[in-house]
Amino acid sequence: MTSTLFHPWQSYTCAYDRHLPPNGDPQGPPIVLVHPIGVGLSRQFWHRFITAWYDHGHRNAIYNPDLLGCGESSMPRAAYTPADWARQLQTLVDTVIQEPVIVIIQGALAPVGLEWVAQAPDQVRAMVLSGPPAWRLMTSPTKPSRQKLAWNLFDTPLGNGFYRYARREAFLRSFSERQLFGTAADVDQDWLDCLHRGSRQMASRHAVFAFLAGFWRQDYGDAIAAVPCPTLVIFGETASSVTRGYVESADQRLEAYLHHLPQGQGRKIPGRNVLPYEATQTFTEVVGEFLQSIHVKVL
Template identity: 45%
Template structure:
């Protein structure tokens, strides 16, 4: 452990996932329920670079780019170090924040992180650049994004890849994604993610985490896309438990978007862990 302490005054910095139409709005159910519990801990939920109302530069974005944009306002705050809460494949962004400014971080929570192989393996930089230059940074990319932001596609993708119960893919979820994707410039963040610029072998950084660390998996967790066949839940849990000796690993109902689909359980899980490590 480091000398950073987690207390009731340690804010949570919520790092939303990157995808079509996703922004800080992803956390609204989590924040609402957290507030209802009476826990007065501050929750900070910014839009990541290229998402929501944040600036959307037309360039490949890396975890360091996203981390730098998060750190600028953090460094101006006169508050205790934050607990990073990363949803899904935004975990490398949290690791990049910790690498750049460890003094500003007192804890790490990874909700629905990818399978270990996805985080361990490095995606070839040349391949990422080819995808960006040939597919995404041109007419094909624009057409693809217009297709991917259709309500029918958003609903089908969510049912097939994100939610444990298809009935939980409600109108609120689809409308949030549809509205969030209307700004075409948000495609650059999505394309940066799809091109694999974030996949650079994060195993050393993960196993070196030396602040209180919570990992939360859905009991129906799956990979997405090609990674869907790489590991099942039990294998994923076994690998994480064997690799992260310093982490607390929990499971709750749900699949891959726990703060939205299993909001109460997710909030309760995080709050219990905070109580345990603060007592």
């Protein structure tokens, strides 16, 4: 079993684990995984992908961090932004990994990758965006006053009560079936137990509330057009948005991203919004094919 490791960032402690191929030394550039933000979500989101990656014979070292506010990392009462999390990951590369990496990002944390490659382009060799938000959502900023109002509302006893309600198994199952998974049967006990464990600490609510308040909602059109590295965008065939009013098919989303990414590739695979978890084997195969197509060593 892999032990939890820690590194400092500013005044905080950031958790991560490091995975190596079961037999022999690692080969090729390291991979950094970026988990989504949500009730109970942490680096544990990636455990199925990590197993599948090595089962497919790949030999890259994998670094799997808990973003600040999640898992075993520090959980300050703060309005986290994608730039904050990007700087945390830059420090992981600077101080621990010390070489350029491949970044694989789930869902609406895509802005973290965009901030990262904008601030430290030499750190990222290639990027994979799994189910990023609808294009309109990524290019329609929320007013700072509205973000602050939402944060102040969440940062109250009312918000505390909501978080206690949202971490109930019945709510987590219902939300996962309605918004995340393509097939209700895939919302298994392993998934629910992972969310339950991750949401035990009430301080984990701050990252969730910062996300819900929309601090990640900016106009990223120019940032996407300026991404300096090869980028794979993967959508589920039944991809949907949890934000009302942003209805786009998987084809429409994929076309928009590929139209703007300078070195973009795109794939659709069976599934909905949490592809590394619900469609692990296919997702793993597609990522491996992408890295080989851009001549990145994965074996």
